[in-house]
Amino acid sequence: MTQFFVLQTSNTSTTAIYYLATNPDKQERLRQEIDRELETKDTRLTAQKLQNMRYLRACIKESMRYVQEVSSPTTNAASLSPSPLPHPHAYI
Secondary structure, X not given: OHHHHOOOOHHHHHHHHHHHHHOHHHHHHHHHHHHHHOOOOOOOOOHHHHHHOHHXXXXXXXXXHHHHHHXXXXXXXXXXXXXXOOOOOOOO
């Protein structure tokens, strides 16, 4: 389960923070889940506690999914179908 907590890029964590900041109800739900598992500031974060944080895992996975779709150079984010690669001699 630790695979869910390895953020692949800074884009993934930035995306998660952005969407939580722009969706206060989701941010509050995540905060409540974390507060429930980590009762005090001295509570140790364990693998079992991470396992219990299902909404945190969902938020991270959704951020990873979103970043992958948007940043993939071969995917058209609107249709999610493969887009042709640019001509190798194209100038930008």
